[in-house]
Amino acid sequence: MVNLQKRYPNGFEAVPGLDLHINDGEFLVLVGPSGCGKSTVLRMVAGLEDISDGDMLIDDVRVNEMGPQQRDIAMVFQSYALYPNMTVAENIAFAMKLRKIDKETISAKVAEVAELLELTAVLDRKPGQLSGGQRQRVAMGRAIVRQPKLFLMDEPLSNLDAKLRVQTRAEISKLQRRLGVTTMYVTHDQVEAMTMGDRVAVLRRGILMQCASPAELYDTPDNLFVAQFIGSPSMNVVTGTVAEAANGGISLAVAGQTINLSGEAAQRLAGLGGRTGSPIAVGIRPEALGGDGDQHLDVSVDLVEMLGSELLVHATVAAPSVRSTDDGVEIGGGSESTIIAKLDPRHRVKAGDRLSLSVDTLRLHAFDMETGAAIGRA
Amino acid sequence: MRLQLAKPSEHSAVVAWPLDTALDDWTIPGMQRVAGLHRHVVRMVEGRDTSYVVKELPDDLAEREWRLLRELADAGLPTVEVVGVVTARGVDRDGLLVTRHLDYSLPYRVVLSGRRLQIPYLGERLLDALAGLLVRLHLAGFYWGDCSLSNTLFRRDAGALSAYIIDVETGEQHASLSDGQRELDLQIATENLAGGLLDLQAGGQLADGIDPMETALAIEERYARLWEELTGVDEFNSDETYRVDQRLRRLHELGFDASELELVSTGDGDRLRLVPCVVEHGFHAHRLKSLTGLTAEENQARRLLNDMGRHGARLEKRTGRKLPDAVVAARWLDERFEAAIEAIPSELTGKLEPAEVYHQMLEHRWYLSERVGHDVGFEEAVASYVRDVLTTAPPEQVVRPTDTGVLPIIE
Numbered sequence: 001m002v003n004l005q006k007r008y009p010n011g012f013e014a015v016p017g018l019d020l021h022i023n024d025g026e027f028l029v030l031v032g033p034s035g036c037g038k039s040t041v042l043r044m045v046a047g048l049e050d051i052s053d054g055d056m057l058i059d060d061v062r063v064n065e066m067g068p069q070q071r072d073i074a075m076v077f078q079s080y081a082l083y084p085n086m087t088v089a090e091n092i093a094f095a096m097k098l099r100k101i102d103k104e105t106i107s108a109k110v111a112e113v114a115e116l117l118e119l120t121a122v123l124d125r126k127p128g129q130l131s132g133g134q135r136q137r138v139a140m141g142r143a144i145v146r147q148p149k150l151f152l153m154d155e156p157l158s159n160l161d162a163k164l165r166v167q168t169r170a171e172i173s174k175l176q177r178r179l180g181v182t183t184m185y186v187t188h189d190q191v192e193a194m195t196m197g198d199r200v201a202v203l204r205r206g207i208l209m210q211c212a213s214p215a216e217l218y219d220t221p222d223n224l225f226v227a228q229f230i231g232s233p234s235m236n237v238v239t240g241t242v243a244e245a246a247n248g249g250i251s252l253a254v255a256g257q258t259i260n261l262s263g264e265a266a267q268r269l270a271g272l273g274g275r276t277g278s279p280i281a282v283g284i285r286p287e288a289l290g291g292d293g294d295q296h297l298d299v300s301v302d303l304v305e306m307l308g309s310e311l312l313v314h315a316t317v318a319a320p321s322v323r324s325t326d327d328g329v330e331i332g333g334g335s336e337s338t339i340i341a342k343l344d345p346r347h348r349v350k351a352g353d354r355l356s357l358s359v360d361t362l363r364l365h366a367f368d369m370e371t372g373a374a375i376g377r378a
Numbered sequence: 379m380r381l382q383l384a385k386p387s388e389h390s391a392v393v394a395w396p397l398d399t400a401l402d403d404w405t406i407p408g409m410q411r412v413a414g415l416h417r418h419v420v421r422m423v424e425g426r427d428t429s430y431v432v433k434e435l436p437d438d439l440a441e442r443e444w445r446l447l448r449e450l451a452d453a454g455l456p457t458v459e460v461v462g463v464v465t466a467r468g469v470d471r472d473g474l475l476v477t478r479h480l481d482y483s484l485p486y487r488v489v490l491s492g493r494r495l496q497i498p499y500l501g502e503r504l505l506d507a508l509a510g511l512l513v514r515l516h517l518a519g520f521y522w523g524d525c526s527l528s529n530t531l532f533r534r535d536a537g538a539l540s541a542y543i544i545d546v547e548t549g550e551q552h553a554s555l556s557d558g559q560r561e562l563d564l565q566i567a568t569e570n571l572a573g574g575l576l577d578l579q580a581g582g583q584l585a586d587g588i589d590p591m592e593t594a595l596a597i598e599e600r601y602a603r604l605w606e607e608l609t610g611v612d613e614f615n616s617d618e619t620y621r622v623d624q625r626l627r628r629l630h631e632l633g634f635d636a637s638e639l640e641l642v643s644t645g646d647g648d649r650l651r652l653v654p655c656v657v658e659h660g661f662h663a664h665r666l667k668s669l670t671g672l673t674a675e676e677n678q679a680r681r682l683l684n685d686m687g688r689h690g691a692r693l694e695k696r697t698g699r700k701l702p703d704a705v706v707a708a709r710w711l712d713e714r715f716e717a718a719i720e721a722i723p724s725e726l727t728g729k730l731e732p733a734e735v736y737h738q739m740l741e742h743r744w745y746l747s748e749r750v751g752h753d754v755g756f757e758e759a760v761a762s763y764v765r766d767v768l769t770t771a772p773p774e775q776v777v778r779p780t781d782t783g784v785l786p787i788i789e
Contacts, residue, residue, distance in 0.1 A: 047558040068562045075562065081526065083573050085581035091573075098572045098591055161436065161472070 003054035006040050006206070014040045015206035017054065025180045027173070028211075029197030031187055033229070037206035038186045039154055045184060046152050047071050058149055074148040082127040082138055089114070089123040092141040113141045116178055136171065144179060151176070151183040157192065169196060190230050194218070202226050205326065219363075224281060224372035225324040227365060233286050233312065235365065236339035238319040239331060240282035242275045252364070254282055255319040259295045265361040271375040272366055280375065281322040281329065283365030286312070289341035293358040301353040302338065311343040315355065322369070329372045382444070383462040391425060392476055397464050401434040401474065416528075417547070418472075422479060422776075429479035429776050430461060437465040439547060440473035446546045447477070453518050454658070456511065456542040458531070480542055481775050482731045483531035488777055489539065490527075490578055492585025495738075495771050498537060501588040507532060507541035509600040510633075512567060513608065514659050515543065521559050523548030526570035534730070534774075535675035536737040564601055568594050608634060612652040613644065625652060633676040635661040669707035672715070674733035681737045686710040714756070721760045722768065729773045739763045 006015040015037045022028045030038040043049035045056060047068040056063050063071050082091055089110050096106045114120045117137040127135055144151075156172070157165045173196050176183050187193055193200045194214040201211040202225070210222040221227035227235045238254060245251035250272050251260045261269065272280070289297070290313070299315035321337035323330050341357055349355065366375040379398055383389060396404055401419045408424035412431065419434040435443070444463040451457055464474040490500065497503055508530065515522055522529075522543065529545035552559070575590030584590070607628065614621045622639070629636055638655040662679035666672055674682060690706035701709075718739055719732050730738070743759030754762075 043558075046562070048556060048562060049558065050556055068558050069565060081528070081570070081573065083577035083580070085577045085583075086573075090576070090580070094573055094576055095569050098569060098594060158438075 001041070001045070001054065001056055004041070004044060004051060004056060005053040006037070006044060006049065007052040013206065015044075018206070018208055020201060020208060020211060022182055022184060025182055027176050027183045027185065027196060027198045029185045029187060029193040029200045030203060031190055031193035031200055031229075032203035032209075034188055035205075036203040038188075038203050040206070041203070042152055042154050042184060042186045045150070046073060046075055071150075072148045073150040073152055074143065074146055075152050075154070082135055082142075084127050087124050087126055088119055088130070088138050088141075091127065091138055092145050095142065096145065109145050109147070113145045116144075117141050117175075136168070140171070140175060144175070144181075147179075147181065149182065151181050153183065153185045155187055156185075157187075172196065191232060194230065200230075202229060220374070220376065221365070222374050223324070224283070224322070224329060224367045224374075227283050227367070227374070228324055231285060233340045233342070235283045235285050236289075237281050237283045237322045237365075237367070238317060238337055238339065239322055239369075240280055240319070240366075242272050242278050242280055244276050252280075252282055252366075255297065255317045257297060259297070259359055259361065259364070261361050261364070265364060268362065268377065269364065269366050269375060270377050275375070279369050281367040281369055281372070283367060284339070284359065285363060286340045286342035288360040288363035289339070289357045290343040290347070290355075291358060291360055293360045295359045295361055296356040297359050298354065298356050299339065299341075301349055301351050301355055303351055304349050306345060309345065311345045311347055311349065313341045313343055313347075313349055313355070314338055315341065315357075322367075324372050329367075329369055331369075379464060379468070380466045381462060381464050384448070384460060389428070389430075389461045389476075389478075391428075392430070392462055395423070397474065398467055398471075400471065401432060424479075424776060429481075431458070431477050431479055433475045433477075434472045435475060435547070437473040440465060440475045443475050443546055446549050446551060449551055450515075450518075450520065450543065450546065454660070455514055455518060455520070456540060457546075458542065458544050477544070479776060480531050480533070480544070482734070483533050483542065484774065484777055486527040486530065486532065486574065487578065487583060489532045490575070490585055490588065491583050495534075495767075497534070497539065500585055501593045503537075503539045504532075504588075505593060505597050505600045507535075507539040508567065508571065509597050509604055510659075511541040511543060512564065512597075512601055513604045516555050516560050516563070516605070517608065517657055519552045519554045521550045521552060521555055522546070522563055523550065523566065524570065525563060525567035527574035533675060534734045536677035536681045536734065537741070538677045540675045540677075560605075564598055568597055571597055604632070607632060608654065608657045613649055614652070616643070616648055616650055619650070622652060625654070629654065629657065630661045633661055633663075633680070634659050635664075669703060670711050670715075672711075672733060674731075678731075678733040678737050681740065682715070682733060685714065685736075685740060689714055718756070718760050721757075722764055726764065726768050728775055729768060729771055735768070738767065742767060 001018050001020045004015060004018040007013050018041060030041060032038050040049060044051050047066060051064050058071060092113060093106050093110050096109065114123055117140060119134065119137055119141065122130060122134060127138065130138065157168055169192060185196060197214060199211055199213055200217055202209045202217065204225055210217060210226045217226060217230050221230065224237065228237060240252045240254040243251045243253050243258070245260045249261060249263070250266045250269070251258050297317065299317045301313055301315045303314040305312040315338065316336050317339050318336055320334060321332035323332065343349070367373065368375060381397060383392060395406060401421055404421065406423065410422040410424060412420045412422050421432050423430045423432060440463050444460055447457055447460040451459065458480050459478040461476040461478050467473060490504070492500060511530070512522070512525055524545070524547070529543065531542045531544050532539045533542065572590055572594035575584060575588065575593060578584040579590055612621060612625055626636060634657050636654040636657050640653040640655050642651050643649070644651055660676055662683055663674055663676050666674055666679040666683055672682070686707060689710040690701060693706060693709060694700050715736055718736055722735070739760050742763040743754055743756060746754040746759055746762060
């Protein structure tokens with residue numbers, strides 16, 4: 001996608017100009033909140049939405065004016081319908097017959113897909129004689145047998161229940177890797193995005209906020225929006241001030257307390273160097289609190305959620321929260337805010353306790369208070 | 379739990395249902411399974427006067443379908459009447475969508491088996507109905523996303539079929555559709571139609587004379603022809619304004635009407651360009667309703683209006699003067715339509731819709747007249763129809779196909 005744009009007749013600019021390259025065989029997930037333009041982008045790629053400006057290239061061929069059928073793409077999992085009177089082989093093959101593909105090619109493709117989906121032994125059976133999982137794989141077989149250049153999936157799991165969603169998520173990922181077909185997947189669910197994509201493109205109001213591997217998005221978000229959108233519970237972000245530590249290094253004043261950055265941590269956030277005395281937004285992931293570390297943040301516990309494998313502690317800290325908004329950065333009202341710490345379940349904590357949570361300074365994040373851009377290495 | 383009910387006074391029975399129980403466990407009177415391919419649990423609740431179809435699906439989908447079905451109905455598109463939606467039924471319990479059973483509708487398995495009262499040129503009529511439905515939805519900016527036989531119900535329509543959209547889970551309402559959206563929707567429809575027909579054929583349930591592949595592929599051409607006829611731009615010389623009437627007549631013949639036309643002169647000023655802007659279906663049905671109050675499908679209405687016209691000509695001959703349309707309509711209703719319907723014994727009424735019965739009586743009269751070589755009187759034809767056709771015809775107000783080919787929900 002080269003400067004891809006979508007403007008509606010009423011003047012609304014859904015996508016102001018998107019540059020995004022998807023590698024051959026890659027699983028790219030487009031994620032963002034409702035109305036961020038992700039489905040619009042997918043529909044432009046599919047040929048369902050007219051492109052206002054810019055170029056859409058598939059295999060270096062400009063496809064702006066081509067219809068969906070000419071682009072050799074497949075919108076998959078539109079329907080899970082299986083035909084009960086037809087065998088598995090017939091269910092997989094009939095769409096190719098419809099398109100007048102010769103018998104030999106059809107047989108070869110059905111055999112290949114059956115092998116891939118472990119359905120070879122049941123090709124002559126009817127759907128009613130299959131297990132639920134096998135039926136689901138036959139439905140996938142219907143979708144993948146065409147082997148297009150590109151698979152497009154628009155929230156394909158949204159009408160499944162939670163259990164089936166997790167199961168199908170894994171099946172799609174596994175299958176995509178085995179098929180190696182370039183795939184573009186749209187979701188609003190950041191967990192889905194993080195667990196499935198080779199890379200994840202985060203969109204907001206039609207603008208690409210960051211496109212990176214899931215780990216990179218999580219560990220080194222480019223901006224406050226990505227930092228808070230990715231991760232559950234989301235990153236805690238409060239106001240802070242850059243200060244000079246007693247040893248000449250960098251420290252952060254947060255909630256009336258001082259957090260000294262170790263040499264390595266200061267290197268990670270070297271961009272803070274010239275900002276002494278400036279306000280910044282300080283980001284701490286819930287799991288970076290309460291573990292190892294010699295720096296601390298005092299909080300008072302409001303609520304404890306025992307989830308079995310972890311303990312979520314909701315606590316009040318004496319600093320206002322900071323969040324990313326459409327217009328930039330917004331500081332929460334009042335002098336306090338709630339943060340969440342993810343602790344080992346063996347901790348004995350209860351509402352009303354005062355806690356001194358250790359802070360892993362190597363996992364601290366800093367953002368510009370005006371633009372929300374991450375402050376990293378200088 | 380939250381129940382939203384449209385027309386509560388009409389559908390108060392719904393309130394007494396065990397709405398907080400899993401649909402699969404309901405044991406209320408009138409519960410029936412619904413054959414077909416379903417992604418969710420679907421049941422029918424047959425009542426004395428009204429029957430309902432209940433579908434269990436996640437809350438957000440139930441709410442969405444409730445909204446979309448209402449929008450389709452408000453836009454005058456052929457769909458089922460949505461009665462209510464139940465959400466927040468508790469942890470791990472999906473919502474419910476309740477629709478009114480479409481009386482006199484025929485599931486595709488029944489229509490295409492060819493085992494009931496016959497519909498001539500069944501494959502052609504099926505294509506006309508589906509292509510017509512898809513075009514109407516697309517004109518209204520509705521992308522279906524899963525046009526298939528199992529997501530459609532059919533009603534008899536004077537020798538043709540009318541198609542109704544009943545499942546809009548994958549649907550999207552837009553201000554208008556791009557060519558790409560229409561193309562993809564049509565592609566999905568073609569594939570689904572082929573699959574549905576092949577499946578019936580594999581199960582020995584497809585009427586003779588329908589080739590699944592040829593029929594499915596033909597929908598693309600049928601759709602394109604109708605779309606062009608309804609939306610295509612005509613260009614003609616400025617002294618050929620009769621072409622406007624011609625175009626309107628063509629639209630009416632197809633059962634559509636243009637409520638707005640745009641006539642613009644081209645650059646050189648000698649030619650005019652005609653663009654039908656707002657095209658609505660139901661030209662004859664609306665006219666019949668306004669003249670007589672009768673509700674009918676489009677072809678039925680066309681047939682009834684033609685008969686009304688002939689009755690008007692007879693009246694004119696008898697009285698020696700042309701009567702106003704409203705008078706002809708009132709006389710026809712009284713002397714022909716109601717007289718014919720009243721001739722049906724009470725135990726046979728309700729088997730078919732009155733408009734359809736009347737059409738079949740006219741057909742029967744033509745058939746009898748052809749056989750004996752002279753015009754058979756209307757009363758005689760009605761009596762013969764009731765005796766020889768209607769008595770043995772299966773009732774169609776609520777039709778359930780045999781419970782074959784049901785796939786359990788994928789878990």
